[in-house]
Amino acid sequence: MTVKKRISRVVGLTADIVKTAETASSEREPALATSQAEIARLWSRDYGHALRGNLSRAEVREIVGAAKRKAWPRLNDAAVRLGSMREFAERASALGADFRVARMPWPSGLAVFGFYLGKDSGLEKRPLICLNGAHHPSAIATAFLHEVGHHVTAELFSTRNETVQLSRQTGYEAHLNYPRELAADVLVSLGVYPRNIAAKLFDATRDRRIPLPEVGGKSPSTVKAVLDTARRYSLDFDSLPAQKKFQYQAGLIHFTRLRQALLDEYGF
Secondary structure, rough: OOHHHHHHHHHHHHHHHHHHHHHHOOOOOOOOHHHHHHHHHHHHHHHHHHHHOOOHHHHEEEEEEEHHOOOOOOOOOOOOOOOOOHHHHHHHHHHEEEEEEOOOOOOHHEEEEEEEEEEHHHHOOOEEEEEEOOOHHHHHHHHHHHHHHHHOOHHHOOOOOOOOEEEOOOOHHHHHOOOHHHHHHHHHHHOOHHHHHHHHHHOOOOOOOOOOOHHOOOHHHHHHHHHEEEEEEEEOOHHHHHHHHHHHHHHHHHHHHHHHHHHHHHHO
C-alpha cells in the first residue's frame, strides 16, 4: 500500500471512530452536573486503596520501565512540557504509530480528548493516536501522554479485537477500577509531577490528610498542588467555558491524587 493510500485510510478511520463515539454518546449538551458530581467523588475516593487493588508495586515498576525504555527516558525526572501538534506527530511516528488531529469544538465533541487504537483491534496495521485539537494545549499534552501510555504498555495489556481506548469528558473515577486506563494515568501523573516536584508537594510527614474546613476536609497539599499545576500550565479556570473548566478540574484532581498515592504507597 502506498503512503498516500495508507494516510487516506487512516483519515477515514479516524472520522468513522469519532462519528461512532459521538453517536453512541447520549450527551448532546454539556454534562456539567455529571462533571461536578465526579469532581466531588474524586476528592473523596481512597486513591491508595484503588491503586493497590489494581496495580501492584511490581506492575507499576514494569509499566514505568516500559515507558522509559520506549518513549520518555526522563519520565519521573523532568516534567512533561507542552508541545506542538507537529512535535506530537513526530513523536508518535518515532514510536511506530500514526497520528491524527480531529477538531471537535461542539459540546459532544469536547467530551472526547482523544483515543488510541492498537494494532490488535484488527482495523488497522499500525496503531493510531488521535487527539481533539479543540482543547487547551495543556489538556492536549496530557491526552497525548495518556494515549502514548496506552501504546507503550500495549504488550502488557493487549487483547485481540480490543475496543478503542477513548479519553472522555467524564470517567476518571472509572479508571480507578480499570488497570489498563490506570496504567496510562500513572504515566501522566509522573509526567506532570516528576519525583522532585512530588516530594516537595506531598510531604507525608507533614500532611496526613489534615482536615481544613474551608476546603471540605481535602488534603491541603493536594489542593495546593492542583492550583499550582493549573498556573504552571497556564490554566485559568475563571476564563474557561463551564464545560472545559469542570473537565480540566476533574483531570487535575485525578492525576494529582494518583500521583500522591504513587508516592505514599509505592515510593514512586
